[in-house]
Amino acid sequence: MKALLSVEPGGPETLRLSELPAPVAGPGQLLVRVKACAINYPDVLIIEDKYQFKPARPFAPGGEIAGVVERVGEGVAGWSEGDRLIAMLGHGGLAEQVVVSAAAALRLPPERSFVEGSALILTYATSIHALLDRGRLQAGQILLVLGAAGGVGLAAVELGLAFGARVIGAVSSEEKAAVVRAAGAEAIVYPRGPFDKESSKALARQFKDAVGPAGADLVYDPVGGDYAEPALRATGWEGRYLVVGFPAGIPRLPLNLTLLKSCDVCGVFWGAFAARDPDANARHIETLFWLWDEGKIAPKVSRTWPLAQAGEAIAHMAARQAVGKLAVTID
Known part of the structure; x- marks a missing residue:
C-alpha cells in the first residue's frame, strides 16, 4: 500500500x-x-x-x-x-x-x-468539550471566537449558535468574515500580528467594542500569540478564557487581569479528556451526531x-x- x-x-x-x-x-x-x-x-x-x-x-x-x-x-x-x-x-x-x-x-x-x-470529530469534539465542560456556556451568553473561520473556530461558532449564545467571530480577512456571517454569527476583522504595545491596545478596544460593555462571557482562543492578551482584556467579570491552540505562538498573559476580572483561564486538551472520561466523551459525540442530523452543524x-x-x-x-x-x- x-x-x-x-x-x-x-x-x-x-x-x-x-x-x-x-x-x-x-x-x-x-x-x-x-x-x-x-x-x-x-x-x-x-x-x-x-x-x-x-x-x-x-x-x-x-x-x-x-x-x-x-x-x-x-x-x-x-x-x-x-x-x-x-x-x-x-x-x-x-x-x-x-x-x-x-x-x-x-x-x-x-x-x-x-x-x-x-x-x-476532532474539531467539533474539541469545541463541544471546550464550550460545555471547560467554558460552562449557557444560552444568552456572549462568546468571542478567535480564528473563527478555521476548523476548530468554525466548529465553535456553529456549536455556540446551536447552544443559544450570541457569537462574535474574529478573523483576519473579509473573505473569512463572510464565512462566519454565513454560519449565522457576527464577525470582526482583526489585523495581522505581531503587535506592538499600542497595536495590542487597539486590538483589545476592537474586541471590547464587539462584545459590548459587559465583556465576553467566554473567549475561545485557538490562535494564541499576540492575540491572546487583547482577547483576555475583552473577557467580562467571571468570564472564561479557553486556551485551545497556539499557531501564532505561545503567549504570556498578565495574570493581574484574571484577578481584576475574577475570570478563569482554562486549558482545553480534548484528547486527554476523551481518554480519561470516555463515557462523557461518548455523550458529546452522540450530541454531535444529533446536531449534524438536525443541520445545526456541518x-x-x-x-x-x-x-x-x-x-x-x-x-x-x-x-x-x-x-x-x-x-x-x-x-
Missing part, C-alpha cells in the same frame, strides 16, 4: 510517498480502506517533533479518517466488511489502509460523504488534495490559510 511518511523532523517537504506492506487486523481491530483523511494543525506539529506525542519514524501523519471496513479482526462484533466508518488515529491516516480499534470506530451515516465524515471542507500531494495540504494549514477544514482523498 502507499503511505505518505515522515522520515525526518521537518516541514511538509520532508514527507515521502512510500510503499509499505498492508497492515493486518488483530483481535479487536478493523482493517480499513481509507477514503479520506482530514488535515489538522497537529499534523503540522507532529512532523516537526513539536507535538505532545512523538511517534517513532517512519510514520504517516493524519489523525482523522473515514473509510470502509475491509477485514474484521478476531472477537469483533457488530462490524462487517463494507461498513462505512469514522475513526480517530492520532497518526497514520495518510495511507491507503489503516488498522483501527473496533471499540473506537464510529459509523458514518450513509447519506454523508467520506470527506465530510473525516472532518467531523463540516465545511474548503479544499481537498490527493494523497501524493498531501504535503501541500499540511503546508496550507501551516500558513494559516485554511478556511474550515482541509482533507486528503485516497482512492
Whole structure:
C-alpha cells in the first residue's frame, strides 16, 4: 500500500510517498480502506517533533479518517466488511489502509460523504468539550471566537449558535468574515500580528467594542500569540478564557487581569479528556451526531488534495490559510 511518511523532523517537504506492506487486523481491530483523511494543525506539529506525542519514524501523519471496513479482526462484533466508518488515529491516516480499534470506530451515516465524515470529530469534539465542560456556556451568553473561520473556530461558532449564545467571530480577512456571517454569527476583522504595545491596545478596544460593555462571557482562543492578551482584556467579570491552540505562538498573559476580572483561564486538551472520561466523551459525540442530523452543524471542507500531494495540504494549514477544514482523498 502507499503511505505518505515522515522520515525526518521537518516541514511538509520532508514527507515521502512510500510503499509499505498492508497492515493486518488483530483481535479487536478493523482493517480499513481509507477514503479520506482530514488535515489538522497537529499534523503540522507532529512532523516537526513539536507535538505532545512523538511517534517513532517512519510514520504517516493524519489523525482523522473515514473509510470502509475491509477485514474484521478476531472477537469483533457488530462490524462487517463494507461498513462505512469514522475513526480517530492520532497518526497514520495518510495511507491507503489503516488498522483501527473496533471499540473506537464510529459509523458514518450513509447519506454523508467520506470527506465530510473525516472532518467531523476532532474539531467539533474539541469545541463541544471546550464550550460545555471547560467554558460552562449557557444560552444568552456572549462568546468571542478567535480564528473563527478555521476548523476548530468554525466548529465553535456553529456549536455556540446551536447552544443559544450570541457569537462574535474574529478573523483576519473579509473573505473569512463572510464565512462566519454565513454560519449565522457576527464577525470582526482583526489585523495581522505581531503587535506592538499600542497595536495590542487597539486590538483589545476592537474586541471590547464587539462584545459590548459587559465583556465576553467566554473567549475561545485557538490562535494564541499576540492575540491572546487583547482577547483576555475583552473577557467580562467571571468570564472564561479557553486556551485551545497556539499557531501564532505561545503567549504570556498578565495574570493581574484574571484577578481584576475574577475570570478563569482554562486549558482545553480534548484528547486527554476523551481518554480519561470516555463515557462523557461518548455523550458529546452522540450530541454531535444529533446536531449534524438536525443541520445545526456541518463540516465545511474548503479544499481537498490527493494523497501524493498531501504535503501541500499540511503546508496550507501551516500558513494559516485554511478556511474550515482541509482533507486528503485516497482512492
